Amino acid sequence: MSVAEQSIAGAEARGHGFLASSVGRKVVMAATGIILFGFVTVHMIGNTQAYLGAEGFNAYAKFLHSMLHGAGIWIFRAVLLTAVGLHIWAAVTLTLDNQAARPVGYRAQQSIASTWASRTMRWSGVILAVFIVYHLLHLTTGTVHPNFDHTNPYANFVSGFKVPLAAGFYIVAQLCLGLHMWHGVWSVTQSLGLAHPRYDSLRRSFATGLTLLVVGVNITFPIAVLTGFIH
Secondary structure (H helix, E strand, O other), rough: OOOHEEEEEEEEHOOOOOOEEEEEHHHHHHHHHHHHHHHHHOOOOOOOHHOHHHHHHHHHHHHHHHHHHHHHHHHHHHHHHHHHHHHHHHHHHHHHHHHHOOOOOOOOOOOOOOOHHHHHHHHHHHHHHHHHHHHHHHHHOOOOOOOOOOOHHHHHHHHOOOHHHHHHHHHHHHHHHHHHHHHHHHHHHHHHHHHHHHHHHHHHHHHHHHHHHHHHHHHHHHHHOOOOOOO
């Protein structure tokens, strides 16, 4: 069965409800994107505690695990994983539907109305999905961390980023996050009705500023460890 046939069959199986429509799935992508953007922003702010040293960072980690008597962190994780799953589902089904609508590509690819960020959303999304799994196994469960200590998150943070390959993958993932975030923020503001020449400059500045802030701060963490600033 071809990709187009699979997509058509999938569309028929989804029925004719709100989530079966492209508009419904774009709403899901926007809503889950906002949730994920909020998470990466809060996560970035929390990780800045590493600059306060072991005591501050470990106190922050202890606070996260003690919220709502320990249930808070699991509720947080459940919401996050659900958002990731729905975001990926919406992205994949929309992509398949687009391919089914035009199974034969344009003779000459026209990219005038798109940006490099939008044209690389699929690939940056795939890399981010792989990174999320790796990041959880690396610094949450410790499965792929060679010196993981459940009682010392700060030591895990430092020793984890001392491995150049791990630090390099983190930086690449953050650059992909930047592409994803920029286009996501731009698209969400468009969905909110701000797509107008009068507001486009403000939208672009808003998307660029938020992206540079989150990605820029995140990239400082492995660099600070590798250079010995955080030790």
